[in-house]
Amino acid sequence: MSRVRVHNFAVSLDGFATGEGQSLDEPFGHAGERLHEWFFETRTFQAMQGKTGGSTGVEDAIVRTWDTGIGAEIMGRNKFGPQRGPWENHDWNGWWGPNPPFHTPVFVLTHHPRPSVEMEGGTTFHFVDATPEEALRQAREAAGGLDVRIGGGPSTVRQFLAADLVDHMHVAVVPIVLGRGERLWDGLEELEKRFRVESVSTPSGVTHVTFTRP
């Protein structure tokens, strides 16, 4: 059975996975890039940008697992773009540029479906108004036996965790206090009891917490 995985999902010490005030210029709102600076340093991230260089230590090793064996992604609408409500037009195809880093089918959860968009490099965005279970069914079918990644944002990850659909999760706890935004952990009391949990700190100051279904 293909697994459902979450990777490189950053939260602050106070549990926020994104700041307040998402906009076209600030996908993470007032958090800016503070949750992801550690990630930008890695060779894996640099390669996603078509660049060379970057760190190749333990942090990069952890980050690098994000796309191994992944056949489809599910993301919330806010990871696609900052629009709310009905789409005003279909001209803008998300934050991810003409050649998004996913290279698989991507299912964008939205109450406002629109036609699928095929991008360069193998990414196709499908817009679906569906429960987590139904979205996962579609993503699994598209993944051809490979794993499905839940890409975020926080409310999407939280929904899949609440429905006990996640088999592996990597959370990067960044030692900052964001104060406001959207929390990952709400409503997930005793989540740890469903997983084998490991914590490893890296010199960036980030702690990588992995949750693996036993």
Added chain:
Amino acid sequence: MSRVRVHNFAVSLDGFATGEGQSLDEPFGHAGERLHEWFFETRTFQAMQGKTGGSTGVEDAIVRTWDTGIGAEIMGRNKFGPQRGPWENHDWNGWWGPNPPFHTPVFVLTHHPRPSVEMEGGTTFHFVDATPEEALRQAREAAGGLDVRIGGGPSTVRQFLAADLVDHMHVAVVPIVLGRGERLWDGLEELEKRFRVESVSTPSGVTHVTFTRP
């Protein structure tokens, strides 16, 4: 100048430093002992209980610093006992037994002062209705040039952090999701900017985050 220190202060991944429903039998409410199991394993904790044995690894080394050079503690009333409002009597002298592990003057913050209580082993509880600044002034005077520990609970630590009175803090992030209780981090946005922050995970799964005033 003597420093103000916080030690062995455990929080969950979702930032709760205590659970919901404190009572005489459950000082940490529904959290039970889940925030402190890692701590109980250490030789330092065992010694506090008058026992021998316990771990002597990195975790114990971190824990052990809690009383070095400490001349007084300040704690919130809820770390003394579960009573709320006016004291019904003065017969019960807190959760800490006849010989509390502090062995210094301890200033208990409360809106309901009562006479000081001298315990065995050098601990004297003083009950003060004071601002953080005034309580610290009294504790510093009692500490005779040594450091002052802010012992908790979360609202007390938070008040001292908000007033920028803390010089060193050790927080143990325990990889559990408590879901409810009292949060440490509320109202402390960008706390990290005032400190040098380090994170170290130990095999217990706990991540020790230290905040040191530069």
